Structures are given as C-alpha cells and as structure tokens.
Amino acid sequence: MGSDFSKDDCSQYPTMDERNLGNLRSYLCNYNPPEGCVGGINILLFGISRSGKSSIINTFLSALDPQGMTITCVPIGRNSTSLTPELHSFKPDLDVAKYPVIPENVIHGVALTFDVNTIDSITEEQMNLFKELQTIVAQKYIYRVVIGTKFDLLGIQEYDHKRIYEYKPLQDKFTKLSEVTGMEKRSMFVVSNKWKGDKIEMINCILTLSALENMIRNIDKFLKVMM
Template sequence: MGSKLSKDGCFHFPTMDKRNLDTLRNCLCSYNTPVCCGDCINILLFGMVGAGKSSSINTFLSALDPQGTTITCVPTGMNPRSLTSELRSYKAGSLKFWDSSGWNALENPDQTNQVLQMILEGRVPNGTNLHSFIPDLDVANYPVIPENEIHGVIFIFNIDTTDLISDDKMKAFQELQTIVAQKYIHRVVIGTKFELLGIPEKHNEWIYEYKPLQRKFEQLAERTGMDRRSMFVVSNQWRGGQIEMKKCILALYVLDNMVRNIDRFLKTVE
C-alpha cells in the first residue's frame, strides 16, 4: 500500500482488487488513535469554492461504509445548502472530516489566513459561520477546543481547471499551505473531477500513470510548491446506491496514506 517512483514519474500504485479494498477499509475502520489526540483524527478539507470539498467528504464516508453504500449527508450540487459557509464535521469511526467555506470566499487574504490558523488550532467552534466570523488570534478570547484540533489537511483542487487559477490566487494558496506546514500538520492535495481530462473509467486502475494527469500534477507542484508525492485523485461521481470498487480504493488509498503519516508523527510527540 506504499508508494514508489517509477521510470515514468508515477508515484502511486493502488492495487485495484477486492482484497485490497477490504484491507484498506478494515485498517481504517479499526484504527485506534494515539492517546494524545483523543478518539478522532481530525482532517480538514480546504479548497476553492466548487472544487469538491463537500462531495469528497461524501465519497470518503461512502468508501468507509462496510457495504460501500453511497452516503450524501453533506449538501452538494443543486442543494440550496451546498455552498458551504459553516465549519462542519462528519465522523466515521476514528476519522472526523471537517468541511469549510472556500478559501477564496473571503475577500481579505489576511482574514482567510487567520481563520485557517484558528481552525487548525481548534479554536473555531463547530457550526461557526465562517463568512461572518471575525478572526481573533488572542487565545484568551477563543480558547483551544482539544477535540477540534486539526491533525491533517486535504487541499482540494478541480484538477481540470488548475491552469485557470490566477497567479494572485495561487500565491494566496501558497501562504495558506505554508501556515499548515509551519504547524507540522500533514497535508496532501486531492485532484477532483479528473474524469474531465478524458480518462476512460476503465483506466482507473492505472490512473496515476495517465500522462495528462501527470502533467497536471507537475504544473500544480510547480505552482503550489508542494511535492508531487503528496498528490492524489478522488472520484466523486457515482451511480446507484453503491460506490464502485475502484472509486472506493482511490478514496481509501488517500486516507490510508494520511492516517499512516499522521499516526507516525503523533506517536513521536506523545
């Protein structure tokens, strides 16, 4: 389940069979957190408006379900509540996913940076409307809520439109990911909507070897300053009442990578 670098620059090789699906799901669903972080690992999803944060949480919840039953508890699409404005959490076993407003939803970049810093530190109460929230870096006014402290961050990008993001917005993102890095919080990038690159669904088994996707990751790594080895894809397109095996594996593979890295770090600081 680890990653290695091939001659063509592909880092990830998730095995697309039921045995690996069961292994990944069982490991994640039976995971016991280190003592220092309570009963949950908190994972924040952070991205631009419409990048697929809420949809990705639904995908994770569905992939973690023992039967892979599609779960749509997070509002998305045409739902009037799909434009996330509040900080909300969704729990599955020992994993808790935090949904947030788009980082480009706030006009003032300094305010966005401060809000992110407070969320990471666990100083923003669950249910807070982030559009009207006035950040205050004084810990006395917004004390740490231990069960809300963030252990990992997933930066979400619509992989089909990354080259359309302006330099100014990408510079703002670099500042955001620097804030996360300075707090020694594990972070990865997830590319959503990769189907729009024209990758046939039958090729999902070799998704990371697909040249157009590799080029997108190369561009994204250059513009964000993040390592390509920390970049993954997740499909948020489902059919019927169950999420397909390959799409489950793509989602669980990311989470397995995150949990292993977070667990390793947390145990060094216990």
C-alpha cells in the same frame, strides 16, 4: 492510448482488487487514534468554493460504507471565489484567535483540494494563498496532501481509471501544482464520486481510500512521535 501514460513520474500504485479494498476498509474503520486525540483525527479541507469538498467527504463516506449516510454541504466562504476557511483564521494558536485550540479542534492534517479540470484557471492570487497556507502548515508540522477532484472529466476512459496516476495530462496538472504550492507530487491524490458498475466502483473506492489511508497513517506516525 498507451502513449498517454508514463510511469517515470508516477508515485501512486494502489492495488486494484477486492482484497486491497477490504484491507483499506478494515484499517480505516477499525483505526484507533493515539491517546490524546479527543474524538479522533481532524483533517481540514481547504479549497476554492465548488472545488469538490462536499464530494470528497461523501466519496470517503460512500467508499467506507456504501449503505451509510452522506452530507449535503460543507461550510463555504463568503463568495464563489473565496477560500474555505479564510486563510488568516488558520492560526488558532495565536492569543487573539477567534477559535483558540482545544483538544477537540486540533487540526492534525490539511488536504488542499483542487478541481483538476479548472487548475489552469485558478488566479495567481489564489495560488499564492494556497502556497502561503502550505507554508504555515509546514511550519506547524501538520501533515498535508493535495486531493484532486473530478478526474473522470479529464477524458481518460473508465477502464483506464486504475492507471489514472500514470495519465500524462494528470501528471502535468500535478507538476504545476507542485511548482506553485511547493508540495511534492508524491503527496498528491485524486478522487471521483462517479460510480458506474461494480468494477469502476471498486476502482474509485480504492483510489479514495488509498488517499485517506495515506493521510491517516502519516498523521498517526507523527502524532505518536510528538506524544
């Protein structure tokens, strides 16, 4: 099994213990957005239908508060292969925008979502849309990350989830995503909504909250500079 792992191309090393889980929850639950952010930080999830957007939100909610509420769905596109939301609507600062920017709906970060098990089947047209969106987001100086979902279906044993970022098949997926989207692999994370037992639950909570903390901390730094 060890040969399946490589640290040469791994940039995520979350500490897998209860103390780190507590620190992550404390930071995120007590986070106060910079002055000028009305209602909090807004993060846009952008992905193909059934890429796991609802699962990501519910995993975030469950990891932050295991006894809390979850959601049943998120807004989706017009068909099973569409991107959510439509790419051209992601230009809210245009004079002709349907939903012009107001303080409450400013987008502070974008998470491009992919099912890591179906990346190889995404069409060239869809990948070009992701690349175009990434370019638009970069031009607007909005922080962006990639979140891969359903990594538990890649074949890695549950006891090795704590080393998921060293898993060679996942590194290969991230390499491909980096090539087609132009994003760096250090801005790519994985989440899973599969919970089995206290140990695995803790690991998946830490993986999830580490991705969310990364987004929040980087968005916060940028907003404080801009404001």
